[in-house]
Amino acid sequence: MEISYDESRDQRDGQYREKTGNTEERMKGWARLVLILIVVTFLVTPSGASDNEIGITNPTVIITGYQVTPAVLLPGDTGTVTLTIKNTAESASMKENSGVTLGGTFASTKSTDINAFIEKIHLEENGIKVLTDDFDRLGELGPGQSIPVTLVIQAPEKSGIYFPEVWIDVKGGRSTRYPITVNVNTDISTQKKPALFVSQIRPDQVAPGDNCVVAVNITNTGLTRASDIAIDLNSTIKSLVLTTAGHYYMEHLDPGEGMNFTLHLATDKNTPIGIDPVILTIVYHNPDGTIERQIETIGIPVKGKAVIAVKSFSTDPVRPVPGNAFTLIIRVENTGTDQANSVQAALESPFSGTNSTFIGSIDKNSDAPAIFYLQATMDGTIPTNLTISYNDDFGSHKITEQATITTSPGSGILPIVVMILILLIIVGGGYWYLRIRPGKWNGE
Template identity: 40%
Template sequence: MIQEPETAPGRSMGRRTIGWISGMFIVLLALIPAAAAGAPTVIVSNYTVTPAVLMPGDEGTITVVLTSTASMAPGSPLDLRVDTGGVNTSPITPDNAYIENVLLRSREIEVLSGSFQDVGEIGPGQSLPITFQVRAPGEEGIYFPEVWVSVRDATGVRYPVPVNVGSAYALAKKPSLRVERTVPASVDPGDSFGVTLTLYNDGEASANDISVGINASSDSIASTSPESYYIPVLRPGEEAALNLSFGTDPGAPLGLLPVVATVDYRSADLAVFRQVETIGIPIVGRADMSVASIRTEPARITAGDPVGLTIRIENTGTADATSVRATIGGLSLSGTKEAFLGTIEPGNDGPAVFNLQAGEEGDYPYTLAIQYTDDYGAHTTEQALNLVVAGSDRAPALIIAVVAIVVVIAAALYWYRRRKEE
């Protein structure tokens, strides 16, 4: 029996160390592309060549639609910045893809314009159209210029676009859906609103099995109508309208809140198309001013007294009230009758202080006018109030007079008794 020579302990430990280091190196190499692959990037979700068939030497346009691959999550920010005049140095929001450049490459087709640098960020659920102006070559045929998209820290995109230059072999016709939305100019938190989506087929073939999914990405917006719609077919030039209904939370944050519409459809050859449309809902608050309390100093006003009148004005709306000013009108008492309060935030109040001089006793009706400004413009609200002035209190003087009379009578009686005794 032949025995293998024993391995020295030091050599065995050295081989284990080398093997462990090699394994870790392989794992790290595997993690690097995996991390890069997980970064958000874009895809070419649609393209259009205008005109559909170019004659040799003619000019036309190629439009591609870039769509983010990141899924829309609740609370995801919508931040799309296009900067073609310089370097965009703003930080990249997580889940946003930063498009560094978009180019059209071709040896046969001449690119007249359309080299886009530092395009900017594109967020989840967003799409961005890019248009190139081109000139067809002098020979007929079908050409495939490539769109090159470079995305920072992510996998780039290379997408060939077929271009027919006077060829008898026409390219397969395909549908092309365009989505237009009708959104209210503003929505108050807590209000319901409607949105109309209109789908147009601008392509040259029918779009079949169209399904539309509605997803309100914000917890402050809830759909009160169906969230899924199905359209069997939309022929070239046809359109279909969807009426959507939503409700908002009274505490909805102000700003542009997203609603995402995902449109899936098929062409005649069963090719699948998907496009994601983001609908921005403008949530704009409205201020609402009212009288919270009224206090006078002194509490009981008598004729001739100086009066400190404090009226607390409260904002019961959902937006800041700015340039708040309170004015007293129709009050026949002298004094200051205007107060400036500045800005009052929702749920807060502020004091309007007036210094008056009470006149004769009686009721004094007056009108408090509150002027303020919010996102909808300037407003004025009025409220009818009343100030009561009591007559002068004569009780102390009467008591003093009675006491004086009693003292005089008592002194007279005392004097009379002394004289009688004498």
């Protein structure tokens, strides 16, 4: 059999293969282009956002501290555990990124804190007994906010150290597990520290205008040394001033050691009545270098004092006449800084009548009269003694004043009337003798 070669068919097959190869190359090129566009699309516009990206960090809370009351429980005793729960504002936030550039970076970033919703607070007993129920759906806690939560517990009958665990569940966030320590009748050594105790010896009372002295003692009643002790004294009352140094320094005080110093203070009449404070500030260092600041108050008991004196002394009439009644008026004044109470006046004199009178209370910078009703019994200058007694915050007091009362026998209405009567008798007698006597009208 003879086989013939068809050249035109080979040409057609070559043209077909050439067209097919070109089509495959074009298809591969389009596929690469589509892949590049998909990658760029994911870089420029992340999935789930059209022109920005929002990243949310789950909110959570932490326990910043706790307190067990009492610090040491006796077996079977009831106590409380107070937790301080805080929202971690920096991690519980919503972050928004916007303005994506072609290089894949963000033009601006915005962070917004979000609330943490506390769903449940539970105390896992671990040896102790919890008397309160769990706190369910406590509510939202704002960024940076803290909230105290108190649970009631009961100690077991066996002494020891127990570690109950606090479980806090946050909606959509991370749960918190936090162990606490409960001491049941166990002596645990604590950090030894110094302790400065301030004692004072001061007067029971100080009158405005008087000076006073206060002795101060500072003793270290702690277990370790207090170093670099600086003491500063400051009066809060302008009219109560220190007349000695107000600053003291001690290099150190070992346990049981003390230091003494004396304060001299001056007052004036404007110093307020009552307990006037002098502030004593102590700053010292613990053995670990931490600084302690202690504030004490020295109270100065300022009490008002009455000062009684005789202001005036007068009689009515001015010059009594023997045998006549008169009034003695004595004005008593209080020049002190407080009220005088139970003021009484007593008179010692040869005159008859009242010899004592009750005045009552006299306020400071005021006066009151003491009135005596007397009968003049002699003439001349008569000495009298006046005694005034009174009370104030400092106790009972007495003062004595001397005075004189002058009587005038030639003065007064009665002697004048007598003289007029005598004169009238003399005139009448003379008229009778010269004009009317018997026998005269008979020509004798």
